[in-house]
Amino acid sequence: MWSSSLQRRLPRIVDMPRMTIVAGIIVLGALLVLPQFIYPVFLMKAMCFALFACAFNLLLGFTGLLSFGHAAFFGSASYISAHALKVWGFTPELAILAATLNSALLGYLFAYVAIRRQGIYFAMITLALSQMVFFAALQLPFTGGEDGIQAVPRGALFGFIDLSDNRTLYFFVLAIFLFGLFAVWRIVHSPFGQILKAIRENETRAMSLGYRVDYYKLVVFVLSATLSGLAGGTKALVVQVASLTDVTWQMSGEVVLMTLLGGMGTIFGPAVGATVVLSLQNYLSSLGSLVTIIIGVIFVVCVLAFRRGIVGELQARWPRRNQ
Amino acid sequence: MTTFFHTAEQREYILETVGLSKEFRGFVAINQVDLKVRKGTIHALIGPNGAGKTTVFNLLTRFLKETAGAIIYKGRDITHSRADSIARLGIVRSFQISSVFPHLTVRENVRVALQRKHGMDMHFWRPARELNRLNREADALLDEVGLESFVNLQAVELSYGRKRALEIATTLALDPELMLLDEPTQGMGHEDVGRIADLIRKVAANRTILMVEHNLDVVANLSHWITVLQRGEVLAEGSYDEVSGNPQVIEAYMGTAHG
């Protein structure tokens, strides 16, 4: 009784189940104090990848489309952001905005070509297109070829808040991360998100009700690419480098892995997956190429044992007293 | 008033097919079918299994592309329209195998159909709560098909007969001028059949219905006009009495019943 009345009052504010709110508050609290204990650059990098994975999941988890070219949006955004900061002298927020717009446009181009294809053909076309972006990143004069863009200045936020201090930058990145996550959550729990769910559940029926499904898929693809760009643009600001690594097909694969590991049907799962993968890469980096194998093994074990991913399994096992 | 010149024919028929044909890799599933559906009637399309009834529906709703022929809806050639635009023109179908959104609630199923009409299909920056504005309209439709006590259940949990009822409510949500029902009573118990038949009669009051139906009692009770299809061709047409007395039709039905 008590809990159900609380349940009724509390979540009305934000429209979330109470568990999500509690978990959210804990994570937010942790994010605020963690830079005291953990190297902030690592945390910021983790947030960028977490946002990237959550944005990717808009397609995989919430629309049922497997894109195998999302590195193009993440990677090209980091180049644009780095170039804007270093060569054009943009302030950080404008550099990130430019990077985000770049990915929105690129996303539109990808979707325009690929969206009518189904399943594996869709994946192959996005892969092929992202390889073209990789090639451009290798060949275009401004990207610095194999070296990438090095020593990117962080500049001053809005022209007057110096971001060279990691602590200051941390809060800027945290704000972007929370905004991006909120955007994903909002899109999923919106009237538009409801149509996406209907399309995922029964595409034929959606069509017979007058929905032009390709159009909705195109819109969500562009949204996903845009938020991936936001993540990539921010990452260049954090690590002060834009390199080929972020536009490779391996990166497109890695984001699939992060998403599946964390739980593809969930809002926050991919963020957890990204954090796990990044932590492993970070703490096991002394093992060299063995890391790839270890992550591969973990991935296989997870997929076999917890098909719903980390967060997906937790949700499924959580006793549903409130419902 | 439109300034178009309507011939008597165009006013009379809401839907016509002209020489409609469909081949599947050399197999002729539909052959030169001329179907004329009169506005405001309940028109039944019957025939033995495999006659091509569902294929006709798939052609009309553009889920399949015809091999030859044309489809005219309200005097307009819709042969080259897409499946989703057909729905927006006012032709909405139900499927032979009930087709719902299984993991949406019963109410959400109907709301999905209402969203486009209310311009709430693209709002990705608004809270889903906004959709509660459609609840009253959705519930009224669910009331009409007798699902009012299941609104919060997931569609997947409904019995087969109720899934069909939900599909009809969802179809009705678009207020279609022409409703295509593919075996609406298939797989239902006796009581459900009666309820669905009453429902069809009720909703037919201000629209045209073309339905495929195997239950001949339902056909006899509801339809104003019947087209019998066999091996992809029109075998006979007319009122129930005319058709049921036709020796060829009897032969076709007996033929499949015993052979």
Ligand SMILES: Nc1ncnc2c1ncn2[C@@H]1O[C@H](COP(=O)(O)OP(=O)(O)OP(=O)(O)O)[C@@H](O)[C@H]1O
């Ligand atoms: N996509 C397809 N590819 C190949 N053959 C098909 C296809 N769809 C239907 N057919 C064939 O066309 C014929 C007509 O099928 P259809 O489903 O239209 O029959 P029906 O009259 O609806 O039968 P039922 O009463 O069993 O529902 C059948 O022989 C069927 O095998």
Ligand SMILES: [Mg+2]
């Ligand atoms: Mg059929």
